[in-house]
Amino acid sequence: MTDGPSIEAVGLTRRFGDFTAVDRVFFEVSRGEIFGYLGANGAGKSTTIRMLTGLLTPTSGEARVAGYDVATSPESVKASIGYMSQKFSLYLDLPVWENLLFFGGAYGLWGDALKVRAGEILELTGLVDFRGATTGSLPGGIRQRLALGCAILHRPGVVFLDEPTAGVDPVARRRFWKLIRELSAAGTTVFVTTHYLDEAEYCRRIGLMADGRLVALDTPAALKRAWVPDRVLVARGRNLLVAAAALAARPGVAAAEPFGAGLHVRVSPDRWDAASVRAALGAAGASDVQVEEAEPSLEDVFLAVVGRPQTAPVEAGP
């Protein structure tokens, strides 16, 4: 499994009766890459993960994970991956340490080797102080790090994380992502689904799912360039709300929406720039206006992708 991609999906499809949850998905994830899988609820993210982890058989198409075919040798796939399911299912009545020992045992580790490895995981995840604490008494952020620890005890080459940060506070999320980057730097491939678009910026590449189809796949920067050709500006000043409506009605203005204390403006780069927007807002009644160029966010990309009419699925490699 040294050469070739860590994960490879070729026309991967899953139907439940008449409903197609995942529709002809193609992608490759190379070794050590952090691959983000984005989409609304029900877009097919979890179904894709379950096929890649050998939990669900694909209806058609194929996938190889760590060099093994998920349909024909799911057992080999299971032995070489780590999986953290949506509601990280730890045993809450058991202490942190016992959870680690159990999942280690489930992957065939035992004796001193298991204890040494579990100790390493405590260090790595920063849970040494919580060794004997009952898991159920710990806050979500700590449980989430423990769940990740349980998923990587057996040193898997590929880790699947299904919405690992759902319901966890921002500080804990940041700490968690630091762990993921460390894993990736050490050569582990990370396949992660998330709702949080700010987190997706940490991924080397992002796949966007909509209605079971992979509609966009690229690095965050390339996605922004491709999907948000508009110039994004942030305006601050007084009486902006009144002026916003007037600005939005002008040709070449894609959007002018309140954003925090200011105004988020997307305009055609051929017709508008910071100075002309500032002038237009001033003419429409705003005062003390300052306008700055801003980088489009992944949220802009997501809205652009999901909002557009559906076309054929994207076929793309790394």
Place this chain on the structure above:
Amino acid sequence: MKERLRRFVVRVGAMSAKEVLHIQRDPRTLYLALVMPVVLLLLFGYGVSFDLDRMPLAVADADRTRASRELVNAFVEPGEFALARELATPEEAGALFRRGKALAALVVPRDYERDLSRGDRVELQLLVDGADPVSANQVLSKADAIVRAVSQARAAAAGFVGQPPLQVDIWTRYNPEGRSAVFFVPGLAAYLMAIGAVLLTALTVAGEWERGSMEQLFASPVGRLEIILGKLLPYLALGMLQLLLVLGVGTTAFDVPVRGSPVLIFVLGLLFLVSMLGQGLLISVVTKNQLVATQAGALSSLIPSLLLSGMVFPIENMPLPLRMLSRVIPARYLVHGLRGTLLKGNGLAEVWTDLAALAVIGLLVLALATRRFKRRLA
């Protein structure tokens, strides 16, 4: 191959060790499994006895002679009956029955002594409260025995020599004193083990589904046989401990004999537990929900083990459909086998049918549960 076996053992061991920790963390499980049987056994042993003594007896003695007093004493003195009230007329008995003050009323006719000494035929009347057939039967059989004894004694005193023309000797074997403890300990063992095994496995496996950890397990290399074995082994041990406890209390507190081979008893218990654990597993695999699994588990283990196992009601007296149904109730074979080994000293030659039936049911249920237990999500 050796490496595969080692991994198999490690994974089953990890599952079992985790299960033992769950049990330790929740003392209610242990309480349910080990304290309840002892409490129930003592309750049954001391409180709920089918042996009645000092049954309240009202007496309407119209004769009031030495002979009639002797007759009443024969009823009351050995302790079988207790004199509840002297009645002026037999009609007063009805009111006593209604208030539960007496179970029976003995009516001695006027001229009892005179007719008796003349050698005439004398008719005694016994009015019995038939509302509770178990008690009524005991009243009848005991009264019958007492009257028979009294008339034989009188016949001998009157110089009647030789045997009465017809004499029935009743010789009860295996439980000559008719003690209920000896009869119900095997039944109770089956009942308690059935509830424990079915409920606890149903709960623990359904719990993994509810928690979502089953999905986590499925995504790991732990096989379904490993999950099943790892889950069942600790409860098998707990069940055997229950059997030991029930038999221990039964033999020490209630003098239940152990006439047969302990190994045979052990094997009977083991096979019974396997089929009950399999039943619990099947329920949880089908329901995947702790609440439903509890209800289905209780319903499918408690009621059949209590009513159809022969623990309380003899299977021979059941209508045909129930008799057929009882054939698939594992408790029936355990109760039958245990009574045989404990009381009669039966060996493999007699008990093998029970063992075979338990093995077949156990294998079928486990196979069905393993089949239904898919390691894939859909």
